[in-house]
Amino acid sequence: MNKKKVRGFITELLKKGEVYAPVKKSGRILVEKIDKSEQINWSGKIPNNTFKSIVLPPKEELFSWKKGQKNINTIEPKQKKTFVLGINILDLQALALLEQVFEKDYYFQKRRQNIYYIGFTGGLVSDFRRYKVFHQKYEEDVLEHLIFDVFIEKQKNNNHLFFSGSEKGQRLLENNKIKDYENIEFAGLIPEEGADPRIEENKQAVLLNPNHPLWDELARICLGCGRCTLDCPTCFCFDQQDEKGGETIVKTRKWGSCLFPEFSKVAGGKKDLETIKKRLYFWYYHKFVRIADEYNYYGCVSCMRCFKTCPVAINIAKNLQKLKKAKKK
Amino acid sequence: MKNLYKLEPAVISRIIKENPTTKTLYLKLKKQKDFDFLPGQFMQIGLPGFGEAPMSISSCPLKAKKFFTLSIRSVGRLTQKLNTLKKGELVYVRGPFGNGFPKSGNNLILIAGGCGFFPLKSVYDQYRDDKKKNMQVFWGCRDQKSLSFQRDLKKIKDKHQLNLILEKEKMLGFSDKPGFVTELLQKKELLAEPEVFVCGPDPMYKPVVKVLLAKKIKPKNIYFSLERRMHCGIGICQHCAIGSKYVCRDGPIFDYEFLKQVNYL
Numbered sequence: 001m002n003k004k005k006v007r008g009f010i011t012e013l014l015k016k017g018e019v020y021a022p023v024k025k026s027g028r029i030l031v032e033k034i035d036k037s038e039q040i041n042w043s044g045k046i047p048n049n050t051f052k053s054i055v056l057p058p059k060e061e062l063f064s065w066k067k068g069q070k071n072i073n074t075i076e077p078k079q080k081k082t083f084v085l086g087i088n089i090l091d092l093q094a095l096a097l098l099e100q101v102f103e104k105d106y107y108f109q110k111r112r113q114n115i116y117y118i119g120f121t122g123g124l125v126s127d128f129r130r131y132k133v134f135h136q137k138y139e140e141d142v143l144e145h146l147i148f149d150v151f152i153e154k155q156k157n158n159n160h161l162f163f164s165g166s167e168k169g170q171r172l173l174e175n176n177k178i179k180d181y182e183n184i185e186f187a188g189l190i191p192e193e194g195a196d197p198r199i200e201e202n203k204q205a206v207l208l209n210p211n212h213p214l215w216d217e218l219a220r221i222c223l224g225c226g227r228c229t230l231d232c233p234t235c236f237c238f239d240q241q242d243e244k245g246g247e248t249i250v251k252t253r254k255w256g257s258c259l260f261p262e263f264s265k266v267a268g269g270k271k272d273l274e275t276i277k278k279r280l281y282f283w284y285y286h287k288f289v290r291i292a293d294e295y296n297y298y299g300c301v302s303c304m305r306c307f308k309t310c311p312v313a314i315n316i317a318k319n320l321q322k323l324k325k326a327k328k329k
Numbered sequence: 330m331k332n333l334y335k336l337e338p339a340v341i342s343r344i345i346k347e348n349p350t351t352k353t354l355y356l357k358l359k360k361q362k363d364f365d366f367l368p369g370q371f372m373q374i375g376l377p378g379f380g381e382a383p384m385s386i387s388s389c390p391l392k393a394k395k396f397f398t399l400s401i402r403s404v405g406r407l408t409q410k411l412n413t414l415k416k417g418e419l420v421y422v423r424g425p426f427g428n429g430f431p432k433s434g435n436n437l438i439l440i441a442g443g444c445g446f447f448p449l450k451s452v453y454d455q456y457r458d459d460k461k462k463n464m465q466v467f468w469g470c471r472d473q474k475s476l477s478f479q480r481d482l483k484k485i486k487d488k489h490q491l492n493l494i495l496e497k498e499k500m501l502g503f504s505d506k507p508g509f510v511t512e513l514l515q516k517k518e519l520l521a522e523p524e525v526f527v528c529g530p531d532p533m534y535k536p537v538v539k540v541l542l543a544k545k546i547k548p549k550n551i552y553f554s555l556e557r558r559m560h561c562g563i564g565i566c567q568h569c570a571i572g573s574k575y576v577c578r579d580g581p582i583f584d585y586e587f588l589k590q591v592n593y594l
Contacts, residue, residue, distance in 0.1 A: 062334055065377040072336050072377065072421060101565055106332040210592065237567035240334075240560045242378050249377040253560075258567060266558050267382065267405035270531070272571075286567065293573035 001160045001180060006152065010037035010085065012176050017081030017114075020054055022047045031084075042154070044088060044122040046303050050233040051091050052098060054084055055115055056255075060107060062240070063251040075250070079111040086120040089142060090301040094233030096147040096189055100295050101236060116172060117165075119151040144187040151184070195296045202300075205323040206288040210281060214322050219277035221312045226257035228306035228314070234287065234299055237263075258282050288320070333563050336375050336421035342396060344416055347477035351402040351444070352412050353387060356420065357395075365393050367429025368451035369526075369554060369582045372422045373562050374399055379407040383559045383577070385528075386425065387447040389454030400447045400477060426562045427581050430552060433524035440467045440537055442510060442529020443475060448554050449528050450478060453485065463520055464489040469510030469529070472497040492517055514540045522547075526582075528554040538585065538594055551585040 013019050014035065023032045024041040031047045031054075034040060061075045087095065095117060102108035143151060149169030153161040162181035164170040173181050229235040239256040242249055256263065259279050264272040273279045291299025300316065307315045343355035358364055368390055375381025382405070388398035403409045411420065430452055437456065439449040446468055456462040466485055470476050472495050482503060485491045492513045493503045510529075514537065525546055527537055534553060541551060557569035557576040564578030572591030574580065588594045 063336070070338055070419065072338075074332055074335060104330075104333060104563060105565060106330055106334065109330055236565070238560060239566070239568075240381070242375075242380050244378050251377075256560075256566070256568070263568060264558050266556060267408065272557065282570070285572075286570070290570060290573040 001162065001178075003158060003160065005178075006160050007037045009176055009178060010040070013083045013085075017083060019083045019085055020051070021085035040086060042086065042120070042122065044120065046088060046090065046305065048231070048305070048308065050231060050305065051084055051087055051095060052233050052236070054082060055095065055112060056098060056102070056108065056236060059252055059254045061250050061252050062107065065249045065251075067247045067249075072251075074106075077107045077110045079114040081114050081116075083116045083118055085118045087117055087148070089119070089121060089146070090303045091233055092117065092119050092146045092148055093298055093301045094303070097234050097291065097295065097297055097299070098236055099147050100189070100297070116150065116168065117148040118169075119146070119148045119165075120154070121151075122154045123156070141187070141191065143184045145189055145191055147186065147189075189295070189297055196298075199292050199296065199298060201324065202288045202320060203292040205320060205326075206284050209323045209326050212323060212326050214319060214326075215277050215281055218280050218314060218319070219275065222259075222276055222280060222314060223311060224259050224261070224276050224279070225311060226259045227309045227311070229257040229259055229283070230255065231305040231309040233301060233303060233305070234291070258286070284316075284319075287316075334423070334561070336373070336381065336423050338419045339422045341414055341416055341418050341420060344414075347400060347479070348474055350404075350412075350475070351400060351477050353398050353400040353477070354411070354414070354420065355388075355396045355398050356422065358422070361396065362394050364397065366390055366397065366425040368455050369430035369448050370425035370427045371448075371581060372397075372399060372424035373426065373559070374401075374407075374411070375421045376407060376410055377421070379410050381421070382407050383426070383556075383562065383581075385448035385451070385554065385581070387450045389457075390451060391455060400444070400450075402444050423562065426577055428579065430526050430554075430582050431524070433526075434522070435461050436463045436520035436523035438465045438467065438520060438523045438525045440510060440514070440525060440527045440529070442469050442533040443471065444477070445527075445529030445533075445554070446477065447528075449526060450481075452526060453489075457488070465492065465517070465520055465523075466490065467492045467510050467513055467517075469494050469496065469508075469513070469533075471495065473500055490517075509536075511536045511540050514544070519544055519546065523550065525551045526554070527551065531556075534588075535594060548585040548589070552582050553585070553588060555581050555583060557581075 019034050020031055021034050021040045022029050023039050029041050029045050029047045031049050031051055063072045064075055065072045148165040151163040151165060162178055164173055164181055164183050237256040237258060238253045240251060240253045242251050273282055287299040337358060339356040339358045341354050342357050345353040347353055366386055371383045371385045373381045374384050384399045386397050387400040401408050401411050403412045439453060441449050494508050494510055494513050495504055497507055499506050525541060555576050559569045559577045560566040562577045564575040569576035
């Protein structure tokens with residue numbers, strides 16, 4: 001399929017709903033809502049922001065209650081038909097994790113029904129090299145273990161291959177007169193031969209080193225600003241809060257950050273994670289131990305957004321290397 | 330798909346003032362007949378505009394079809410507001426959440442610090458009339474003013490072994506001199522081969538464990554109830570994570586071995 005046809009497909013999507021895609025803006029690549037297919041940046045580079053905010057908004061309303069009313073009302077998530085285009089492999093892995101974590105979350109699941117994940121690669125093997133993926137290896141059957149609706153692969157000769165990854169995706173392609181696609185049968189997030197052994201290696205590196213001098217080093221420079229958690233595609237923690245507004249009270253949830261001091265505060269003021277050192281270890285533990293234990297999956301997809309956004313350039317890849325070396329001693 | 334975050338109204342059917350800062354609210358859901366829980370499980374309780382918080386159920390699980398109680402000490406904005414409510418007014422709850430205490434053998438030791446007795450009261454009431462069950466209750470509290478369930482103390486003492494100690498004062502008929510619960514544990518002969526359920530403030534756990542292990546209690550038979558900040562109650566929001574588990578979903582009751590493994594003890 002040539003580029004023109006791909007553009008035609010996107011033009012159709014723009015007529016059917018909202019389209020989000022990576023866009024180049026003053027030297028940065030940002031995932032944004034677009035109105036024309038020409039706006040899309042097809043470089044395959046990891047955007048500075050994540051795709052997570054589309055499926056997990058930074059703030060959303062859950063319930064409302066009017067004064068004098070007995071029951072609390074559910075605010076149904078209103079999600080317009082949304083096409084998320086140009087999702088790279090690493091971000092698809094992150095979205096796959098969210099899919100597991102939010103399996104029982106009413107709002108996430110309702111919203112997801114109207115959201116289409118459309119992945120893109122300009123060459124899978126080279127992507128893995130270019131992204132400097134620091135802790136996973138490229139597997140040929142990578143698509144079988146990802147959650148997506150449609151996937152587009154651009155070949156070297158500018159030919160575009162289409163894949164469907166769900167019934168929803170299949171219908172979308174068929175309805176847009178794209179017949180020449182391959183259906184990828186989802187084979188579970190974890191390959192039959194077992195999870196990537198690096199998941200276990202990374203887990204051990206963090207698990208066995210709670211007292212490594214690295215945590216003191218990081219605690220000395222970390223500002224606790226939480227930018228890494230906002231830009232991390234696998235950070236999903238949230239806070240619920242009641243917001244007063246006249247006669248109606250609305251319960252909302254907002255993205256949280258485990259790097260903030262109040263994260264573990266209980267009534268009376270006690271905090272389990274009272275120091276930044278503890279909170280940093282908690283963050284790494286979430287990425288490399290807890291998610292690995294719970295889902296046998298990547299809690300960090302090595303997108304390096306946390307490094308890029310960090311005001312003091314804390315480098316997760318280098319830190320993991322340090323811990324791994326210590327483990328070997 | 331069920332919305333697990335949705336709070337349901339529950340009517341306050343009775344209020345007992347436990348002490349100047351604590352009240353026990355008897356609550357009834359619309360479908361109370363369908364309600365069930367295990368001792369040690371907790372409810373999320375909230376009031377619109379005041380947020381919500383996890384509270385252990387303090388009543389007997391055998392009465393779950395009729396009511397359940399939450400004993401509330403005023404420590405924050407929500408709990409202070411809850412303790413101003415009157416009989417017949419509504420609170421909002423969801424749950425029960427968590428795992429609850431495990432089943433226990435014939436010998437059971439309950440060790441509480443302050444409000445930590447609330448979930449243990451639920452355990453106690455469940456087995457209160459079980460003739461096969463031997464129970465020892467150890468309870469340390471700051472002073473008489475902060476004790477709850479004072480009306481039940483004599484009954485517990487008469488029927489089972491109640492070992493009460495106050496940090497600041499003695500209490501006629503119950504404790505001869507001020508001190509900590511660990512002192513009582515050291516002094517008393519403990520039931521043989523018991524399960525031990527502990528609930529209290531964090532700093533209490535290490536010293537209690539030290540005594541229990543010195544007295545040859547099997548580590549695998551010691552269980553603790555933990556308190557953590559929670560927002561979701563279903564293992565998503567991460568606030569209550571401990572090691573690779575969640576206090577809301579996998580706890581709040583954890584055994585000694587797990588807590589040792591995550592460097593908590």
